Amino acid sequence: xVFLMMYGLVASAVRERSDSWLVGESETxxxxxxxxxxxxxxxxxxxxxxxxxxxxxxxxxxGKHSAGNTVFFFENGESGEPPLWVGPSQNQALIDAxxxxxxxxxxxxxxxxxxxxxxxRVVAADLGPGMGRIYLGLQDTSARSMLTQxxxxxxxxWICMVAFGFVIAVLSMRGTLKRVxxxxxxxxxxxxxxxxxxxxxxxxxxxxxxxxARTFNTMLDRISASVNQLQTLTDSVAHDMKxxxxxxxxxxxxALSTDDMNLSRELVAGAIESLDRLSEIVTTSLDVAEAEAGxxxxxxxxxxxxxxxxxxxxxxxxxxxxxxxxxxxxxxxxVQAMVxxxxxxxxLSNLLENELRYAGDGAQIMVILTETEGKAQIRxxxxxxxxxxxLLSHVFQRFAKGDxxxxxxxGLAFVRAVALAHGGRAWVRNLDAPGGAEIVIEFPTFxxxxxxxxxxxxxxxxxxxxxxxxxxxxVIVTSS
Amino acid sequence: MRLLxxxxxxxxxxxxxxxxxxxxxxxxxCAQGAQAERLALEGVHDAMVIxxxxxxxxxxxxxHRLRAQGVGAPVLILSARRSVDxxxxxxxxxxxxxxxxxxxxxxxxxxxRALLRRSTPNQPEATRLRVADLELDLIRREAxxxxxxxxxxxxxxxxxxxxxxxAGRVVTRSMVLDHVWKMRFDTSTNIxxxxxxxxxxxxxxxxxxxxxxxxxxxxxxxxx
Numbered sequence: 001x002v003f004l005m006m007y008g009l010v011a012s013a014v015r016e017r018s019d020s021w022l023v024g025e026s027e028t029x030x031x032x033x034x035x036x037x038x039x040x041x042x043x044x045x046x047x048x049x050x051x052x053x054x055x056x057x058x059x060x061x062x063g064k065h066s067a068g069n070t071v072f073f074f075e076n077g078e079s080g081e082p083p084l085w086v087g088p089s090q091n092q093a094l095i096d097a098x099x100x101x102x103x104x105x106x107x108x109x110x111x112x113x114x115x116x117x118x119x120x121r122v123v124a125a126d127l128g129p130g131m132g133r134i135y136l137g138l139q140d141t142s143a144r145s146m147l148t149q150x151x152x153x154x155x156x157x158w159i160c161m162v163a164f165g166f167v168i169a170v171l172s173m174r175g176t177l178k179r180v181x182x183x184x185x186x187x188x189x190x191x192x193x194x195x196x197x198x199x200x201x202x203x204x205x206x207x208x209x210x211x212x213a214r215t216f217n218t219m220l221d222r223i224s225a226s227v228n229q230l231q232t233l234t235d236s237v238a239h240d241m242k243x244x245x246x247x248x249x250x251x252x253x254x255a256l257s258t259d260d261m262n263l264s265r266e267l268v269a270g271a272i273e274s275l276d277r278l279s280e281i282v283t284t285s286l287d288v289a290e291a292e293a294g295x296x297x298x299x300x301x302x303x304x305x306x307x308x309x310x311x312x313x314x315x316x317x318x319x320x321x322x323x324x325x326x327x328x329x330x331x332x333x334x335v336q337a338m339v340x341x342x343x344x345x346x347x348l349s350n351l352l353e354n355e356l357r358y359a360g361d362g363a364q365i366m367v368i369l370t371e372t373e374g375k376a377q378i379r380x381x382x383x384x385x386x387x388x389x390x391l392l393s394h395v396f397q398r399f400a401k402g403d404x405x406x407x408x409x410x411g412l413a414f415v416r417a418v419a420l421a422h423g424g425r426a427w428v429r430n431l432d433a434p435g436g437a438e439i440v441i442e443f444p445t446f447x448x449x450x451x452x453x454x455x456x457x458x459x460x461x462x463x464x465x466x467x468x469x470x471x472x473x474x475v476i477v478t479s480s
Numbered sequence: 481m482r483l484l485x486x487x488x489x490x491x492x493x494x495x496x497x498x499x500x501x502x503x504x505x506x507x508x509x510c511a512q513g514a515q516a517e518r519l520a521l522e523g524v525h526d527a528m529v530i531x532x533x534x535x536x537x538x539x540x541x542x543x544h545r546l547r548a549q550g551v552g553a554p555v556l557i558l559s560a561r562r563s564v565d566x567x568x569x570x571x572x573x574x575x576x577x578x579x580x581x582x583x584x585x586x587x588x589x590x591x592x593r594a595l596l597r598r599s600t601p602n603q604p605e606a607t608r609l610r611v612a613d614l615e616l617d618l619i620r621r622e623a624x625x626x627x628x629x630x631x632x633x634x635x636x637x638x639x640x641x642x643x644x645x646x647a648g649r650v651v652t653r654s655m656v657l658d659h660v661w662k663m664r665f666d667t668s669t670n671i672x673x674x675x676x677x678x679x680x681x682x683x684x685x686x687x688x689x690x691x692x693x694x695x696x697x698x699x700x701x702x703x704x
Contacts, residue, residue, distance in 0.1 A: 272697030279582050309651055315661050319674045346665045
């Protein structure tokens with residue numbers, strides 16, 4: 001469209017130029033014709049002037065004759081005398097065509113003449129009453145060819161631009177597709193055992209493909225982290241479960257092959273104990289896994305945390321006595337919270353078991369319950385050896401345990417999982433002075449709007465639980 | 481007393497049947513829900529033990545259908561499903577108690593007995609318990625062994641009472657936690673052992689005939 005418009009504009013400008021030349025020249029010739037006496041020389045003088053004028057156009061600027069340009073001058077008198085003609089020799093068709101015209105003065109018209117490829121632009125000028133008319137015609141082949149050439153250039157330019165655009169599009173598409181292809185092949189490489197493959201990505205440009213690549217890599221990182229976690233988990237499970245299974249099998253085999261009834265009973269009883277341990281690992285692993293996946297179903301009911309703490313502390317008091325440990329509970333005021341009591345009891349039991357095992361003989365253990373700003377905190381602290389420094393950052397991970405630990409490494413993982421499932425959090429730290437460890441569990445307490453909710457089993461939305469997305473942010477390390 | 485055991489795993493079905501028969505019950509056992517429904521509709525069973533995962537129907541549906549057809553015998557649900565929701569659902573659908581796998585046979589027996597007690601008219605509560613030369617006064621919360629008063633804490637008395645009420649029967653650690661401390665959780669904790677140990681020190685130390693015995697791998701039993 002733009003090309004066509006430009007072509008039209010240029011064409012009309014060229015035509016205007018030749019038209020205005022024609023008009024001006026015809027005026028000059030009219031003056032000449034009027035001022036020249038009509039004698040024998042009249043024909044020659046006007047003829048020569050016309051000839052000069054025609055030559056002005058018939059030649060280009062460099063003096064060469066532009067073959068295509070044809071100019072004619074023609075005067076027909078009223079008196080039927082032979083007309084004055086300057087121009088190409090095959091003139092009869094032109095004269096006939098021009099004479100048939102009714103042309104107004106000073107305006108150019110197009111005349112198509114048989115035998116001539118291009119139309120002539122013709123201007124007429126009256127010489128006065130009874131004096132006849134003069135005609136000046138121009139077939140501007142060079143302008144025409146210029147226009148044709150222009151058209152040609154335009155078309156060529158258009159083709160070039162289209163081709164160029166096409167090449168650019170193809171190139172950029174291929175570049176894009178190549179990058180998409182890289183992502184595809186990286187994706188194809190995954191699924192086998194190898195999760196290390198990554199898509200090459202850059203920060204700049206921040207275009208869709210790079211964003212896709214980065215998202216893809218982040219996804220891979222996450223997957224490989226979970227797979228790694230799963231790997232450690234399965235390794236630990238394999239270890240923690242295979243040992244009891246092996247011992248069960250061994251004891252039962254031994255029980256089969258002995259004739260001593262008492263020994264046989266003893267072996268079978270040992271096998272059952274191993275199985276209980278196994279069963280507990282499975283149950284707790286499932287609980288922790290469900291809680292971490294936000295799928296632990298809780299049966300929450302309004303509960304007094306102080307009461308729960310006292311009950312569990314009472315249960316454990318004799319055990320602390322036996323180890324000459326002192327268990328002090330500072331939980332005077334009732335603190336109401338919507339919790340699943342069975343899980344909280346197990347949580348507290350795990351914490352106290354932990355103290356029994358690791359705080360050391362004679363240790364002072366305190367369980368402190370406080371409530372501030374809608375949050376209940378249960379702090380369990382001791383003056384024992386504290387957490388081993390290398391364990392401090394991941395005590396809450398499943399199967400994380402110290403070198404001297406005889407547990408299965410699920411106790412604190414369960415504690416944190418239960419805290420998270422209740423919309424709370426858990427963290428540990430080693431106390432600076434006089435030393436010892438502190439584990440803090442924080443729950444939201446009972447609020448008025450919770451009161452109106454009937455106690456019901458509810459599932460846990462992990463996005464609402466602080467600490468689920470950043471599993472390590474609840475570990476505060478203060479030991480130096 | 482006649483029991484119906486519906487369990488598709490034949491190992492579990494066999495040992496349950498054997499244990500319940502040994503405990504003095506008449507036992508009908510089957511693996512299919514449809515067959516169980518037929519048997520239960522005869523109305524001869526005093527209690528039923530029903531596994532939730534049956535080959536031809538869901539155990540909960542079976543219980544629901546039995547209840548709808550007027551079968552009122554108490555039901556102990558067995559299941560490997562462990563979520564609380566399902567416990568509640570199981571009980572809503574007409575189950576009377578719920579036990580998750582793996583379980584101790586002793587616990588199945590105890591729960592069935594409890595169900596049967598519940599379904600029979602209340603007997604007047606005993607105010608005194610006596611096992612051999614051990615005597616418990618439930619009103620005054622006093623215990624005597626061979627005429628000598630035992631100095632027991634409240635917890636110790638409650639534990640001894642529970643053992644006496646189940647004299648001659650094995651109680652597991654989780655049963656003890658459940659009934660004495662009202663805490664229902666399985667754990668490898670030896671906390672119950674600690675309590676039993678202390679109780680035993682008071683009850684059996686001065687006697688040449690120990691009453692509290694440990695059944696290794698299972699639990700404890702009080703008998704003479």
